[in-house]
Amino acid sequence: MILINKPWIGEDEKREIINALDDNALTSAAKNGGKRVRELESLLQDYLNVKNVVAINSGTSALLAALLAADVRTGDEVLLPSFTFVATANSVIAAGAKPIFVDVNKHDYTIDVSDLKAKITKKTRAIVPVHLYGHPSDMDEIAEVAKRQSISIIEDACQSLGSTYHNKQTGTFGIMGCFSFYASKVLTSGEGGAVVTNDDSIAEKLKMVRNHGMVEGYDTRILGLNLRLPELSAAIAKTQMVRLREMLELRRRNAEMLTRLISDVANDNRIILPRESQSKRFNWYLYTIAFTKDNLRDNIQKKMALNDKIGATVYYDPPVHRTPYYERIMGSGTSSQRSSVMGLPNTDWASKHVLSLPIHPLVTPEGLERVANSLKGAI
Numbered sequence: 001m002i003l004i005n006k007p008w009i010g011e012d013e014k015r016e017i018i019n020a021l022d023d024n025a026l027t028s029a030a031k032n033g034g035k036r037v038r039e040l041e042s043l044l045q046d047y048l049n050v051k052n053v054v055a056i057n058s059g060t061s062a063l064l065a066a067l068l069a070a071d072v073r074t075g076d077e078v079l080l081p082s083f084t085f086v087a088t089a090n091s092v093i094a095a096g097a098k099p100i101f102v103d104v105n106k107h108d109y110t111i112d113v114s115d116l117k118a119k120i121t122k123k124t125r126a127i128v129p130v131h132l133y134g135h136p137s138d139m140d141e142i143a144e145v146a147k148r149q150s151i152s153i154i155e156d157a158c159q160s161l162g163s164t165y166h167n168k169q170t171g172t173f174g175i176m177g178c179f180s181f182y183a184s185k186v187l188t189s190g191e192g193g194a195v196v197t198n199d200d201s202i203a204e205k206l207k208m209v210r211n212h213g214m215v216e217g218y219d220t221r222i223l224g225l226n227l228r229l230p231e232l233s234a235a236i237a238k239t240q241m242v243r244l245r246e247m248l249e250l251r252r253r254n255a256e257m258l259t260r261l262i263s264d265v266a267n268d269n270r271i272i273l274p275r276e277s278q279s280k281r282f283n284w285y286l287y288t289i290a291f292t293k294d295n296l297r298d299n300i301q302k303k304m305a306l307n308d309k310i311g312a313t314v315y316y317d318p319p320v321h322r323t324p325y326y327e328r329i330m331g332s333g334t335s336s337q338r339s340s341v342m343g344l345p346n347t348d349w350a351s352k353h354v355l356s357l358p359i360h361p362l363v364t365p366e367g368l369e370r371v372a373n374s375l376k377g378a379i
């Protein structure tokens with residue numbers, strides 16, 4: 001099976017795990033974290049060109065920590081797309097706030113700025129743009145909207161480590177940016193994450209939130225939880241950081257080759273290919289096509305899996321607002337919540353038409369030919 005994503009664990013990662021075990025360093029409850037957590041933070045800081053990085057134990061925890069550090073609380077509304085992994089919305093609920101869903105655009109599936117403007121109310125406290133598939137959101141336009149209303153931007157960059165917007169790393173535009181190192185991501189520690197910020201006082205707060213609100217010991221000053229990244233996970237992630245550029249290069253090479261191989265079916269308008277622009281450069285976390293015709297996608301996905309063992313995958317169907325829990329809570333919510341789930345036509349369209357194809361670094365050129373031939377055969 002050619003899987004949609006696969007962690008690339010080498011000898012260096014294994015050696016670093018053994019070193020951590022030899023040091024008896026499983027985790028650290030120190031305010032600044034253990035040695036390997038600090039090394040990982042410093043490598044990310046250099047790579048992203050950001051002042052502060054606070055490693056966290058997952059992308060979900062990173063989003064929750066960011067919302068808590070931004071003082072988002074009960075009664076606040078947070079604007080976010082429904083076309084995302086459910087963690088984005090769940091962390092808003094866990095922080096006590098109300099998620100308000102915004103539609104996405106149909107060309108790169110990131111937040112639609114005109115719908116965003118329409119959904120701002122007096123209660124809007126934060127916007128969480130998601131750089132879905134590694135496609136950067138329209139950060140200039142979002143920043144313009146947020147600036148006028150003094151709303152915090154917390155980027156969900158869980159899928160976009162290495163993607164850039166006007167040559168600047170995604171995750172570094174808002175007051176905070178959140179990353180995930182889950183096993184499928186471009187850089188992994190199995191489970192893991194980070195929040196990045198250029199604001200020193202927010203970074204201090206994040207370190208407290210990650211560690212039960214403590215500073216010097218049992219002196220809880222604000223609400224926090226145990227969101228610490230274990231040293232063993234940091235050992236893997238910091239070793240992966242050394243190979244990050246190479247891994248992203250291989251993704252790019254594979255994306256470009258796949259585009260060449262399937263451009264004929266795109267030229268006759270049967271599928272829409274993912275396209276970078278000058279200002280938006282992708283990390284190619286996912287290579288996501290869309291079928292122009294209705295009711296084709298699911299059969300094609302099944303055929304590719306059964307006939308050719310290709311793990312083409314749908315991200316996301318259903319979108320968050322159509323999951324049972326969100327249907328239940330949004331249906332009985334405030335009028336702004338109800339209106340935020342009724343008119344999401346592009347989200348509904350995308351959830352029924354997109355399909356992501358494998359291009360991770362371990363897919364060989366022969367593997368890509370298999371993917372392309374399988375797709376064309378199924379069409």
Ligand SMILES: Cc1ncc(COP(=O)(O)O)c(C=O)c1O
Nearest residue numbers: 058059060085087088158180182
């Ligand atoms: C867009 C998005 N947000 C949030 C998350 C949550 O990250 P994690 O799985 O590390 O908790 C993920 C990844 O799984 C994601 O893809």
